[in-house]
Amino acid sequence: MKFKKENYEIMADVLKAMAHPTRMFIVEVLNEREECVKDLTKMIGDDISTVSKHLSKLKSAGIITSEKRGNCVYYKLVCKCVMTFFSCVTSVIEK
């Protein structure tokens, strides 16, 4: 048992933040470039308030950060390593 119970909770929160189809999509887009809420919303097709809430969940997990520029809020990935999830998840699915 490498970590304490409390640590598992913190770690699970990070995974939980990623564990949603829309949020995985967002992470993948942000891996390539910053985007603002409006443009992400266009790609996703949900209500903009829904997208905003997904973003805020990713942000409070520490996976993305935001920056306001002009009229818009731009989000970007903090750590590219989350993209390793995709290849692992894909290989799990293939097995």
Place this chain on the structure above:
Amino acid sequence: MKFKKENYEIMADVLKAMAHPTRMFIVEVLNEREECVKDLTKMIGDDISTVSKHLSKLKSAGIITSEKRGNCVYYKLVCKCVMTFFSCVTSVIEK
């Protein structure tokens, strides 16, 4: 957009299966050795039915497999790559 909507759902299911403190703990234990339900339950301290359900969630996501030997069901990791999640998650938390 690399994947179709349906694919994001399948991928999210794999992450969802991991995204729980107890299940992360289980994955970490199984990374080192096989274990049976009873012994995992001892380490975790929840009801055995709760642990069994966690295991079945991990199993149906394809993260672990099980094998019955003698009186017990032994679980083991399918793919060690899920352990990369831990180091990434840890580095996200540190930032």
Place this chain on the structure above:
DNA sequence: TGCCTATTTGGTCAAATAGCCAAATAGTGG
């Protein structure tokens, strides 16, 4: 066979999550 141990399944309840709409906020530019 019948008991025992290990595991899974079903029921129930409380809590968390996801989505939408409407309303509030924040900043820009006329």
Place this chain on the structure above:
DNA sequence: CCACTATTTGGCTATTTGACCAAATAGGCA
């Protein structure tokens, strides 16, 4: 200051999740 655009927040409902207990199953062995 006002109107406009972008974003966030609050309220609500439906659904999913996690935990426990009790009951059902599955094998092994006396």
